[in-house]
Each structure stands twice: as C-alpha cells, then as structure tokens.
Amino acid sequence: MLVAVDAGRAYVKTITGNRKFSFPSKVSKARQRTFVQTLEEDMEIRYQGKDYFIGQLAEREGSFTRQMMTESKVNIETVLLVLTALFQAGAIGEVKLVTGVPINMYKEDERARLRAKLEGEHEIILNGTYRKLHITKAAITIEGGAAYWVHRRMGTVRIVDPGARTTNYATFKDGIFIDRESGTIPKGWDNVREADPEEMASMIVGHLGGMWNITDVVELIGGKAHDLVEPFKRVGFQFATTFEDPQFANALGYYALGKETLGE
Ligand SMILES: Nc1ncnc2c1ncn2[C@@H]1O[C@H](COP(=O)(O)OP(=O)(O)OP(=O)(O)O)[C@@H](O)[C@H]1O
Ligand SMILES: [Mg+2]
Structure with a gap:
C-alpha cells in the first residue's frame, strides 16, 4: 500500500x-x-x-x-x-x-x-x-515542488506554495528541477503580519520578481491559493493560475511520484 x-x-x-x-x-x-x-x-x-x-x-x-x-x-x-x-x-x-x-x-x-x-x-x-x-x-x-508530478510537462514550470509558516517556490525546466530558481521564503499565512492576500502577493512577488520572468506561468498551490490568484496577477505574474484542489497539490504530487518510483 x-x-x-x-x-x-x-x-x-x-x-x-x-x-x-x-x-x-x-x-x-x-x-x-x-x-x-x-x-x-x-x-x-x-x-x-x-x-x-x-x-x-x-x-x-x-x-x-x-x-x-x-x-x-x-x-x-x-x-x-x-x-x-x-x-x-x-x-x-x-x-x-x-x-x-x-x-x-x-x-x-x-x-x-x-x-x-x-x-x-x-x-x-x-x-x-x-x-x-x-x-x-x-x-x-x-514541499511545493512535488506538485510538479501531478501533471508533468516540458518547458518552464513555476510553482509557489504559500503554507502556514513557509512559502516554497520551485522551478522545473524541461522536466529538470532548477535549484537556483527554487527555495523557501520563511513566511506564510500564519506568520505574516497582515495575512491578507494582497500583502502575501506583494511579499512573494517582491522576492521572486527579479528572478522569475513576469510572463512565466506561475501555479499557486496551498490552502489559500484561490485567494491569491487575482492579487498575484495584479502585482506581478499576469499568468498566475491554480489547481482545482490546491491544498492537496503537494500530497497528489507525492502520490504520483510514489506510484512511479515505489509502486502502489
Ligand atoms: N479551509 C480553510 N479555511 C481557511 N483557512 C485555511 C483553510 N485551509 C487552509 N487554510 C489556511 O491556509 C494556510 C495554508 O494552508 P496549508 O494547508 O497549505 O498549510 P500547510 O501546508 O499546513 O503549511 P506549511 O506548508 O507552511 O507547512 C494556513 O494558514 C491555513 O490556516
Ligand atoms: Mg504546505
């Protein structure tokens, strides 16, 4: 199992x-x-x-x-x-x-x-x-990056996962994880002073803006991703998108990865 x-x-x-x-x-x-x-x-x-x-x-x-x-x-x-x-x-x-x-x-x-x-x-x-x-x-x-395995694809894939305490961001290019364009911001919804979506979006975009291209498609995951899509588009990444059930995106990715490497 x-x-x-x-x-x-x-x-x-x-x-x-x-x-x-x-x-x-x-x-x-x-x-x-x-x-x-x-x-x-x-x-x-x-x-x-x-x-x-x-x-x-x-x-x-x-x-x-x-x-x-x-x-x-x-x-x-x-x-x-x-x-x-x-x-x-x-x-x-x-x-x-x-x-x-x-x-x-x-x-x-x-x-x-x-x-x-x-x-x-x-x-x-x-x-x-x-x-x-x-x-x-x-x-x-x-965490964060694992969501890539839900629907793997070629090209540049950017994932941002604002959690309770940390925000993980990950980059894959043609299926390969790019470490220098990935990392963890030590802030999340529960430890940012104004835990509102506008503030979160500005904080994250401020961090990633210089590193990622504003025309990149950014997939937002985590428990409050739906709230973040519009502010994210406004303050930086116009092609921000999210998953159907973003809170489970990591777990789904873990499962997909496990199926491939360990079997069901
Ligand atoms: N149904 C909900 N209603 C309101 N807030 C929610 C709901 N689900 C999650 N949240 C909030 O969204 C934030 C992110 O939730 P998520 O489950 O992605 O965090 P986490 O993965 O447990 O945290 P971390 O990744 O930092 O370890 C948390 O602050 C959480 O309290
Ligand atoms: Mg999380």
Whole structure:
C-alpha cells in the first residue's frame, strides 16, 4: 500500500488510492477528561506508552497543544501526525510512504534523520484500536515542488506554495528541477503580519520578481491559493493560475511520484 502524507504546519493532507482527507496539524498530551463527549473526527492515540490528542481534539481539549512551527520536521510531532494519517488511510502492516520537507531543508542529513524516525515498525492504538504498521520505505521529497508530478510537462514550470509558516517556490525546466530558481521564503499565512492576500502577493512577488520572468506561468498551490490568484496577477505574474484542489497539490504530487518510483 502506498500513502502520501503532506504533514504541513496547519493541516495534514493525506492521499491513498482514490481517497483523500485532512486534519489539523495539532498534537497535545492527552488529558484526563471528566465528562467525555466524543465527536466523530476525534483522535486519541497511544504511541510508545504515551497518550496524545491529535487534530480537532487537540485543538478543543488539549493542554500544551503543539503546532509544529519549528523549521525542521524531524520531531515526534511529525511522526505522530504521519502515523495517525497512515492509520486513518487504512494502512495495516506494510506500507510505503511519500512525504516532504521544505525546499531549504532538503538536505541529506535532514532527510536521513526523518527517514530513520519513520521507517520501521510502529505500534499504535487509535481510539482503542491497535495496529502494527511497518513503513518499509519512506521517500522524502520537496514541499511545493512535488506538485510538479501531478501533471508533468516540458518547458518552464513555476510553482509557489504559500503554507502556514513557509512559502516554497520551485522551478522545473524541461522536466529538470532548477535549484537556483527554487527555495523557501520563511513566511506564510500564519506568520505574516497582515495575512491578507494582497500583502502575501506583494511579499512573494517582491522576492521572486527579479528572478522569475513576469510572463512565466506561475501555479499557486496551498490552502489559500484561490485567494491569491487575482492579487498575484495584479502585482506581478499576469499568468498566475491554480489547481482545482490546491491544498492537496503537494500530497497528489507525492502520490504520483510514489506510484512511479515505489509502486502502489
Ligand atoms: N479551509 C480553510 N479555511 C481557511 N483557512 C485555511 C483553510 N485551509 C487552509 N487554510 C489556511 O491556509 C494556510 C495554508 O494552508 P496549508 O494547508 O497549505 O498549510 P500547510 O501546508 O499546513 O503549511 P506549511 O506548508 O507552511 O507547512 C494556513 O494558514 C491555513 O490556516
Ligand atoms: Mg504546505
């Protein structure tokens, strides 16, 4: 079984087969509750002897709820979010995983450490159900750029992915990734002072303007891409466009890449 997980700072996006779903990237220690009201999307997990609330439940009932705002993704939160995503995707036993890190974190050391945390056997109990998951392969690619694999094509392809904390931008020319025209801006919707589309567009265009040609077709992805298209056209790239479901573009790209390199 192949599962693609885009563990973003705001939402975890998951794709497998023809199913896709997301939940908030929130993790907290589980708290003993006096009166327990359970909602359908509530997720409580036990991993390595510790109990956690995940997603909406962590938002609603957690104490010390953590949202990953650190630069690196090599941490227990990522592992918990990915395992929860795999479980919810229906994985049992062996599973192949494709996930990503921001472009500026795509270094051999970072990837190797993340892979080491993910690959191997994990025992997890989610809402009382025990499962053993064996991640036989964890492929780690780039956030933003991975959307390229959704519809690969020749010529110049520019992708911009404003997320919660970072904005990844990627360039492919005739199918080849161009590193010097790709990177990560350490700003996203949740940490830009005026998180409005006009401000975001100006900030990003200011960064890319000198490097990319204003007549390039720029594909905008990420959770709020639809809001960004018009301002982007106004302040810089007149041929800005977006995906049908831009929030899942990375995860779809991870899945397409995984299908090619690891098989379903
Ligand atoms: N349905 C929605 N309504 C309002 N805001 C949303 C919605 N979905 C996503 N957002 C916001 O859009 C932004 C980008 O969402 P996205 O899922 O692309 O971020 P992410 O991938 O989790 O973050 P990052 O790429 O920085 O790790 C976030 O600030 C998020 O809060
Ligand atoms: Mg993202």
